[in-house]
Every structure is written in C-alpha cells, then in structure tokens.
Amino acid sequence: MDRVLAKRRDPSRRVVLLEAQTIGWAASGRNGGFAEASLTHGEQNGRARWPDEMDTLDRLGSENLDALERDVTELGIDAQLERTGVLSVAYEPHQVRWLAEAEHGTFLDEPAVQAEIASPVFRAGRFVEGDSALVHPARLAAGLARAASEFGVEVFEHSAVLGLSGSGRGPVEVRVTGGRTVRTGQVALATNVFRPLLRRARLSTVPVYDYVLMTEPLTPAQRDAIGWRHRQGVSDLANQFHYSRLTADGRILYGGYDAIYHAGRRVRASYEDRESSYRTLASHFLTTYPQLEDVRFSHRWAGAIDTSTQFCAFYGLARRGRVAYAGGFTGLGVAATRFAAETMLDRLAGADTERTQLEMVRKRPLPFPPEPFAKIGIEATKWSLDRADHREGRRNLLLRTLDRLGLGFDS
Numbered sequence: 001m002d003r004v005l006a007k008r009r010d011p012s013r014r015v016v017l018l019e020a021q022t023i024g025w026a027a028s029g030r031n032g033g034f035a036e037a038s039l040t041h042g043e044q045n046g047r048a049r050w051p052d053e054m055d056t057l058d059r060l061g062s063e064n065l066d067a068l069e070r071d072v073t074e075l076g077i078d079a080q081l082e083r084t085g086v087l088s089v090a091y092e093p094h095q096v097r098w099l100a101e102a103e104h105g106t107f108l109d110e111p112a113v114q115a116e117i118a119s120p121v122f123r124a125g126r127f128v129e130g131d132s133a134l135v136h137p138a139r140l141a142a143g144l145a146r147a148a149s150e151f152g153v154e155v156f157e158h159s160a161v162l163g164l165s166g167s168g169r170g171p172v173e174v175r176v177t178g179g180r181t182v183r184t185g186q187v188a189l190a191t192n193v194f195r196p197l198l199r200r201a202r203l204s205t206v207p208v209y210d211y212v213l214m215t216e217p218l219t220p221a222q223r224d225a226i227g228w229r230h231r232q233g234v235s236d237l238a239n240q241f242h243y244s245r246l247t248a249d250g251r252i253l254y255g256g257y258d259a260i261y262h263a264g265r266r267v268r269a270s271y272e273d274r275e276s277s278y279r280t281l282a283s284h285f286l287t288t289y290p291q292l293e294d295v296r297f298s299h300r301w302a303g304a305i306d307t308s309t310q311f312c313a314f315y316g317l318a319r320r321g322r323v324a325y326a327g328g329f330t331g332l333g334v335a336a337t338r339f340a341a342e343t344m345l346d347r348l349a350g351a352d353t354e355r356t357q358l359e360m361v362r363k364r365p366l367p368f369p370p371e372p373f374a375k376i377g378i379e380a381t382k383w384s385l386d387r388a389d390h391r392e393g394r395r396n397l398l399l400r401t402l403d404r405l406g407l408g409f410d411s
Contacts, residue, residue: 016184038061064335087113213255305330313329
C-alpha cells in the first residue's frame with residue numbers, strides 16, 4: 001500500500017518494491033481478513049495508553065478504513081470487501097456483564113444472539129457496525145500489487161533485503177540477495193514479523209503463531225442450522241480468543257486461541273504444521289457449532305503475528321530521517337498498515353501532520369527482554385491469561401504488575 005500511496009503523492013518519483021518471497025506470501029495474504037478501524041487494538045487498550053488523544057485516534061482510524069474501502073473501489077480490486085460489522089460474543093457470566101456495560105453498538109441478550117447465530121455457547125452479544133470490514137486478504141494483496149505496477153512501481157519478488165548501509169547524508173544502500181544493491185534517498189521498511197533490519201528495533205517485536213481452519217462450503221441445510229444470515233464477523237471475549245467469519249463462497253473461517261511463541265524469535269515454515277493446534281481448533285469449532293458435526297475442513301494454515309508490548313503499531317525514523325519503519329501490528333494490520341504507510345511517507349517527507357504529531361507515533365514502546373527472559377515471560381503471561389479466563393476475568397499478580405507497567409493486555 002505504501003508504494004501505491006507514494007506514487008499517488010508524487011507520480012514522478014521512482015518507487016521500487018523489494019519482496020523477499022512473493023506478494024501476499026506472508027501476513028498480507030494469509031490473515032483472517034478482518035479489517036478494523038481501530039489503530040490501537042481496541043478502545044480499552046488505546047484509552048489505557050493514550051487517553052488524551054483517543055478521540056483523535058478513533059476518528060483517524062475510521063477515516064483510514066473508509067479510505068481503504070475507497071481504494072479498493074477506485075483501484076478496481078476484487079477483494080470481496082464487506083462492511084458487515086462484528087459481533088462480540090460472551091461464553092461466561094462475567095463476559096455477559098462486560099458486554100452489557102459496553103457503550104458502543106447494540107447489546108443482544110441470549111435469545112437475541114441465538115437468533116443471529118445459533119450457537120449453544122453464546123450467552124450474549126454486542127453488535128458493532130461501521131468500524132470494521134471483511135476482505136479476502138490474498139485478493140487484496142494481489143490487487144494492490146497490480147495497482148502499484150500500473151502506477152509505475154517497479155516490483156521485484158524473490159529479492160530479500162539483507163541489510164542497509166550508508167553514512168552521512170548520502171544515499172542509503174540496500175543490499176539484496178544475489179549480490180545486488182539498490183541506492184536510494186529514502187527507504188520505508190515493512191518487515192512485519194521478520195527480523196528487523198535496524199538493530200534498534202530488534203527487541204521491539206516477537207513472532208507469535210496463529211492457526212486457522214476453513215470448512216468446505218456449507219450446504220443449505222447446514223446454513224439453516226446455524227442461521228448467520230447477516231454475515232457478521234464474530235469474536236469472543238476470552239483472553240485466548242477465537243474469531244470466525246463467513247467467506248464469499250459460504251465457508252466458515254475459524255481461527256485464534258493458540259498463540260505459540262518459539263524461543264529466540266524464530267520464524268520457520270515448519271512451525272505452521274502444528275497438529276495439536278489444529279486439533280484444538282477443530283474441537284472448539286464443534287463445541288461452538290455442534291450442528292455442523294458432519295462438516296469437513298478443506299483448508300488449514302498458520303502464520304506469525306508481529307506482537308509489540310503496546311499491542312499495536314509503533315513507528316520510527318533512522319539514518320537522519322532517510323529510513324522510516326513501522327511494525328508490531330499485533331494481528332490488526334489489514335487496515336492499520338495503510339495508516340502506517342501514510343505516516344511513514346509523512347515522516348520521510350519531513351511533513352508536520354496530524355499523524356506525525358501523535359504521541360502513539362512519536363513514542364516507542366518498551367522492548368521485549370532478550371532470551372531466555374522473553375520466553376519465560378511470554379509463557380508465564382499466557383498461563384496467567386488462561387487462568388483469568390477461568391476465574392471470571394480476575395487478573396493475578398503478574399497481570400496486574402504488567403498493567404501497572406503499561407504492558408498489560410486483554411482482548
């Protein structure tokens with residue numbers, strides 16, 4: 001997206017996109033397809049960290065999602081974008097109370113939520129429309145790549161960037177596989193979950209693996225058994241939460257719950273084939289939708305999420321303002337990466353804009369500790385979050401301490 005936006009801002013600019021694999025190969029093509037207006041991973045997380053600018057962040061997030069929808073339309077991208085809203089559901093009594101006390105959207109008691117989606121585990125819901133969309137992520141990535149090429153962006157796949165060099169105010173040298181070098185005046189880094197090219201950012205994220213199942217297209221009888229006529233996205237309120245949605249061809253995508261971290265911040269294709277995670281998801285799916293016990297899963301996949309300690313994107317500049325970077329989207333990057341692209345372009349241009357003045361943009365989050373403390377801390381936090389899910393949301397000493405340090409999070 002940043003390459004398309006860069007060409008829109010200055011059509012005469014030469015813009016080069018270097019992709020390590022193929023367009024859409026990683027998170028941009030394999031996510032669950034939820035495009036959220038939130039730039040802060042939810043209202044509660046944002047207000048806890050940036051209370052004075054949360055109203056501005058809400059507005060900018062809504063404007064950004066609207067702009068993404070316009071981009072899809074104007075660029076002729078068949079991304080199957082739908083503004084269907086999201087239904088948050090409660091499994092436990094304390095979650096029902098949380099939903100009843102929330103301010104945004106429409107509260108649905110148990111009969112009302114069952115009328116929307118017939119799941120025996122849904123005890124209440126809250127439907128919020130307007131601030132989310134569903135998209136086909138691979139189609140979106142491919143469409144943006146096509147649009148970028150049509151704008152004149154030079155796209156080089158299978159061109160992994162190995163490092164940056166250059167001193168003073170001269171050009172930045174971008175070293176690429178195959179012994180190639182690109183010399184440029186400005187660089188926008190979008191390494192997502194992979195090892196940051198700048199040393200200062202290497203403790204800013206950890207890769208956490210998420211797993212997804214997808215059913216075959218539901219038969220008319222199966223659709224009648226569960227309802228789900230309004231095609232809302234669905235997410236529950238547990239710390240280890242699930243998300244599900246209907247696809248354009250009538251399948252159910254079901255993911256979440258497991259969040260697997262491998263010591264050393266390792267990202268490997270072999271981690272995607274984790275049978276225990278897929279079995280757990282299948283069991284949870286049938287608990288949620290027991291009417292579909294005869295449905296078969298046709299697809300499964302996994303990918304790593306770039307998690308930061310503030311649970312949403314952070315921003316930075318390096319090399320005397322010639323290199324901009326953003327990362328740490330923590331699973332909410334489908335729309336937020338567009339905002340990040342605009343922000344990076346603002347900063348590379350030296351522009352003083354509403355985006356660049358945000359504390360969220362100017363202030364970097366606390367880094368994760370090095371190993372072995374990162375692994376120990378993440379596993380202890382996961383155990384504590386699971387325990388809270390089974391203790392009416394009560395947070396133990398570790399979680400309360402993280403909350404006080406500004407590192408706490410619940411979904």
